[in-house]
Amino acid sequence: MRVFFKAAPHETIVTPEAYLTRIATNMLKDRADHSSTKLALRSVPIDEQVAAIDDIDPLRELTARQxxxxxxxxxxxxxxxxxxxxSLNRIEGYSYREIASDKGLPLWVVQKHMLKALxxxxxxxDAEHG
Structure with missing residues (x-):
């Protein structure tokens, strides 16, 4: 029979405060690791959480429609x-230069349209909230 572990030789603890601090620190680390594992087991990816939300929420649906x-x-x-x-800039994600090139417009005209829209x-x- 093999022995995989054995008791450490008995030594005198020179600094008991440091020894106790090390024990407490290790216990806190173990507890944090154990807690984070529990949390990970209870957690679900955000996509699953979104899917789990009740599909019928009349207030949210009304607000979204409004x-x-x-x-x-x-x-x-x-x-x-x-x-x-x-729409090309804010929804499709095209840059002003790309829009100007695609539409055959000078860059300043694209900038003018964006400024007007904004x-x-x-x-x-402001009128809606004021």
């Missing part, structure tokens, strides 16, 4: 080309 309606009204007041430039949105949001 927000969508308000945004459609605000953006619907923009001239077609301004709306297109704004001012219009800010003014209408």
């Amino acid at each position: 927000d969508l309606s308000r945004w459609r009204a605000i953006l619907g007041q923009l001239p077609a080309q301004t709306l297109e430039v704004f 001012r219009h949105i800010a003014a209408n949001q």
